[in-house]
Amino acid sequence: MKIKKAVIPVAGLGTRFLPYTKVIPKEMLPIWDIPAIQFIVEEALDSGIESILFVTSKEKYSIEDYFDRNFYLEYFLNKNRYIEKIKDLNKIPQNFKIYSVRQKEARGLGDAILHAEDFIAEDYFAVFLPDDLIFSKKPVMKQMKEVLEIYNKPVLGVERVPWKMVDAYGIIKPRIIKNRIFEILDMVEKPQIDKAFSNLGVVGRYVLPKNIFNYIKQTKPGVKGEIQITDSLKVLLKEQGILAYEFEGIRCDTGNKYDYLLAILTYASMHKELKKKLKKDIKNIFKIRL
Numbered sequence: 001m002k003i004k005k006a007v008i009p010v011a012g013l014g015t016r017f018l019p020y021t022k023v024i025p026k027e028m029l030p031i032w033d034i035p036a037i038q039f040i041v042e043e044a045l046d047s048g049i050e051s052i053l054f055v056t057s058k059e060k061y062s063i064e065d066y067f068d069r070n071f072y073l074e075y076f077l078n079k080n081r082y083i084e085k086i087k088d089l090n091k092i093p094q095n096f097k098i099y100s101v102r103q104k105e106a107r108g109l110g111d112a113i114l115h116a117e118d119f120i121a122e123d124y125f126a127v128f129l130p131d132d133l134i135f136s137k138k139p140v141m142k143q144m145k146e147v148l149e150i151y152n153k154p155v156l157g158v159e160r161v162p163w164k165m166v167d168a169y170g171i172i173k174p175r176i177i178k179n180r181i182f183e184i185l186d187m188v189e190k191p192q193i194d195k196a197f198s199n200l201g202v203v204g205r206y207v208l209p210k211n212i213f214n215y216i217k218q219t220k221p222g223v224k225g226e227i228q229i230t231d232s233l234k235v236l237l238k239e240q241g242i243l244a245y246e247f248e249g250i251r252c253d254t255g256n257k258y259d260y261l262l263a264i265l266t267y268a269s270m271h272k273e274l275k276k277k278l279k280k281d282i283k284n285i286f287k288i289r290l
């Protein structure tokens with residue numbers, strides 16, 4: 001079972017990152033020198049994805065521009081023989097097809113995914129939530145595709161979250177099938193700790209079947225008028241069954257300010273030179289008194 005298409009919803013308002021996100025998409029926040037969205041696109045491409053649909057909105061055009069060419073900049077760098085800078089520019093992935101569709105109103109993740117209906121003809125497709133940046137040896141979507149290939153069922157990426165954080169996640173009731181692979185028996189969105197089936201929380205990687213669109217259409221908007229994907233997944237669960245896969249990798253949430261800072265430090269810790277320098281400097285930073 002090959003998955004060649006991915007959907008990346010980027011039409012959210014990013015209110016946890018205001019005021020920055022008033023005009024600049026949080027997906028364009030840099031992790032060192034690379035915007036967070038590039039890591040997501042790289043994971044997709046390294047997992048065999050060939051076409052990506054961004055579900056986008058008015059303020060987010062810079063994401064598409066980033067993956068497009070900038071002829072004047074290329075001309076300028078070439079003319080001045082800025083070899084190193086040309087190399088930096090060439091690190092932006094180009095070998096994929098970009099599509100986009102506008103979600104005119106932020107009506108929830110379910111609604112955002114529904115905007116991909118015309119784009120998907122295949123049985124299964126991948127969804128990446130760009131807030132979840134996952135550093136791993138083998139790309140997480142590649143790991144999940146391998147699960148699909150064996151079981152031919154939808155797969156959700158899950159992670160063991162701290163118990164005191166279960167109220168921030170969709171939590172699954174698992175039945176273990178094999179190391180890291182679970183059958184999902186039930187799901188609950190953002191439960192209080194005493195109502196949580198487990199501490200296995202759904203994070204931003206999904207392998208979904210084409211018929212999810214029918215379930216989303218049947219889903220009624222929730223309290224804030226938003227169509228949540230969890231409601232549609234619960235129907236899918238009953239009708240078709242869903243697996244959960246506890247992926248191998250380190251996840252950083254770049255959608256809120258503090259965890260974003262941790263994401264940059266995590267990135268730095270994985271680069272020898274940066275790590276060495278940072279270790280030294282950070283001691284001094286904590287000594288600063290104004």
Ligand code: UTP
Binds near residue numbers: 015255
């Ligand atoms: P979030 O729940 O993180 O919302 O959406 P958000 O707007 O991005 O951020 P906050 O909570 O206001 O700070 C999860 C993912 O779904 C997308 C977002 O862009 C994000 O990638 N999304 C959400 C949409 O594309 N459309 C929506 O209507 C809602």
